[in-house]
Amino acid sequence: MDAKEKKLEQVIRLAHGNGGKLTQELIRGILLPRFNNSFLAPLNDSAVFEVGGTKIAFTTDSYVIKPIFFPGGDIGKLSVSGTVNDLTVMGAKPLFISCSLIIEEGFPLSTLKKIVSSIEDTAEKAEVKVVTGDTKVVEKGSGDEIFINTSGIGIVSPEIEHLSSDRIEIGDLIVINGTVGDHSIAVLSQREELGCGGSVVSDCAPLYGLLEEIRLYWRYIKFMRDPTRGGIAGVLNEIVQGKKFGIKLWEKKIPLKEETLAFCELLGMDPLYLANEGKIVFFVKREKADEIVSALCGHSLGEKASIIGEVVADPPGKVYLETIIGTKRVVDMLVEDQLPRIC
Numbered sequence: 001m002d003a004k005e006k007k008l009e010q011v012i013r014l015a016h017g018n019g020g021k022l023t024q025e026l027i028r029g030i031l032l033p034r035f036n037n038s039f040l041a042p043l044n045d046s047a048v049f050e051v052g053g054t055k056i057a058f059t060t061d062s063y064v065i066k067p068i069f070f071p072g073g074d075i076g077k078l079s080v081s082g083t084v085n086d087l088t089v090m091g092a093k094p095l096f097i098s099c100s101l102i103i104e105e106g107f108p109l110s111t112l113k114k115i116v117s118s119i120e121d122t123a124e125k126a127e128v129k130v131v132t133g134d135t136k137v138v139e140k141g142s143g144d145e146i147f148i149n150t151s152g153i154g155i156v157s158p159e160i161e162h163l164s165s166d167r168i169e170i171g172d173l174i175v176i177n178g179t180v181g182d183h184s185i186a187v188l189s190q191r192e193e194l195g196c197g198g199s200v201v202s203d204c205a206p207l208y209g210l211l212e213e214i215r216l217y218w219r220y221i222k223f224m225r226d227p228t229r230g231g232i233a234g235v236l237n238e239i240v241q242g243k244k245f246g247i248k249l250w251e252k253k254i255p256l257k258e259e260t261l262a263f264c265e266l267l268g269m270d271p272l273y274l275a276n277e278g279k280i281v282f283f284v285k286r287e288k289a290d291e292i293v294s295a296l297c298g299h300s301l302g303e304k305a306s307i308i309g310e311v312v313a314d315p316p317g318k319v320y321l322e323t324i325i326g327t328k329r330v331v332d333m334l335v336e337d338q339l340p341r342i343c
Contacts, residue, residue, distance in 0.1 A: 019275075021334065225280070243317055319331040
């Protein structure tokens, strides 16, 4: 290892925030050893604990997306949707969120008003209330327009069994509620002014209403995650780490918009690694998977739901893709970014 490589190992890089291997090294190597406890250790999207006999889910997230407005959303809609979805995948009905703004000096008040209105509208649609917050302003050049932090609290329904990757078994099927990669492509097209004319729109949306649509099947759900940074490839690799099972994906079953696929082929990007902001990956009992897909299709945010893979015995701890032409390839975690500052 040369001096340049050693220096890179001693500083934070953009890739530490992409949900891939460096993110995992940062979390497991520096953060988790210092804060380790039974609530944090599972590294789920929300911590779950009991207060007075009621099971509570609590989550927090920060949003640094660039640009702050993109086809299908903006940083305000994204911040509420992301926090609501982190609660949703733990089986919690979102109730309250916080909203903290870090604003760069010189930021237009008219733009701030648009973002705050978007937060208000999205919170109303998600049936959550913004109940606390904070505002800080930094000098010109010390930030990048605006960053938002949101935290959320929800109540886990007693109808939902404990959701954990430890409940996943060989033979379980993997379901997603729609097309993948649209958020990344929408943001990239706006950021780089690719001129796609809004043909690809972000899937950014709060998803608790979708979960309500399949209430009859809650007891058949083993685990859920929202595949944001790192895409479905990143999330599935996190799940199989250290497990005695692997995951097989079927390329022909993964729903993709033609426009998203065309952009991926043009830009040399793999849609499996692209971020989503309106999707849930469900691990479900095999015998109920078709019924769950049918139920999801009854909701506007689940019209393209599909079974995309299964839990397999071999190879354990690995994710692989069965391609359209019948070959197989390992789907590993990314090290470097396909697209930083995506959420």
